[in-house]
Amino acid sequence: MLPKSPRLLAALDLLTEVRCLADVGTDHGYFPIAAVQSGKASRAVASDNKPAPLATAAEHIARSGLQDRIDLVLADGLSFLRVDIAAVSIMGMGGFLIERILDAADLSAVEQLILGPNNDHAAVRGWLEDHGWRIADERFVRDRGHDYQLISAVPGKMSLCPDERTYGPILLKTRNEGLLGHLRQKIAALSEARSLARDPDKRQELEIRIRNLEELIR
Ligand SMILES: C[S@@+](CC[C@H](N)C(=O)[O-])C[C@H]1O[C@@H](n2cnc3c(N)ncnc32)[C@H](O)[C@@H]1O
The missing domain is CATH 3.40.50.150 (Vaccinia Virus protein VP39)
Structure with missing residues (x-):
């Protein structure tokens, strides 16, 4: 079984x-x-x-x-x-x-x-x-x-590289559908947090994280 x-x-x-x-x-x-x-x-x-x-x-x-x-x-x-x-x-x-x-x-x-x-x-x-x-x-x-x-x-x-350590060299290389979906969800959640953030430093930090993730799924 x-x-x-x-x-x-x-x-x-x-x-x-x-x-x-x-x-x-x-x-x-x-x-x-x-x-x-x-x-x-x-x-x-x-x-x-x-x-x-x-x-x-x-x-x-x-x-x-x-x-x-x-x-x-x-x-x-x-x-x-x-x-x-x-x-x-x-x-x-x-x-x-x-x-x-x-x-x-x-x-x-x-x-x-x-x-x-x-x-x-x-x-x-x-x-x-x-x-x-x-x-x-x-x-x-x-x-x-x-x-x-x-x-x-x-x-x-x-x-x-750091991204490969976090998300997996093979998952990234093969553009694994599950991982790409996970990253898209993460981008959506960070974008939501960015739109709510009042502190400009926090907004900028979120912006950088979003851009890095967008780069990964491109
Ligand atoms: C959430 S369960 C995971 C069960 C199974 N491996 C799975 O993936 O479905 C984690 C198990 O690891 C055991 N565990 C935690 N620390 C451990 C250690 N240092 N050595 C051996 N087992 C440990 C816990 O007692 C628990 O039964």
Whole structure:
């Protein structure tokens, strides 16, 4: 059974076939279940740093009948990392928390990262750029009224400009429709704020931000 969430489906689409996936901050456990059920991962580790979400994941994994192929681990970040884990997914957390989890881990045996920060995307892409990772693919999805950027990274080199760190080098290059729509909405909201702003400095600051975004979607 595949997850109903467009965000988790997009993440599954990014995942390459691996022997073992570790899903950090798994909560409900739907992603590792889908990865194993779809055949993308032969095995998985579902980890969380809190017992309650892990208990939910355990229930869902038991219901899926995959207890013998998905291990449950109570751990902070990637402290449990093992050499057979070839892919790591970290989604549904803030960008700075994802950056902290990556920074504390020895990722030398990891071949793919699937990252879905809820915010502060620039921090995550900046970390990848500084630590020998290259963005191989990206997705932009709208799920339950929220816009999400998903990143697939593999070992390698890349160099990004500030806009690419924030909005994604591949999403920008391919003029991703979802991202363009998101930027148009942002421009509309900033234009509204500009029309209401009384302070000339604030108006000018908003004007610059609007112009930068207009430049990006041109
Ligand atoms: C909003 S849920 C995201 C669930 C799932 N990954 C998704 O994207 O749908 C965030 C989960 O991350 C867990 N979490 C937060 N900080 C963590 C950490 N340092 N290490 C492991 N898990 C963490 C929380 O307990 C929570 O279950």
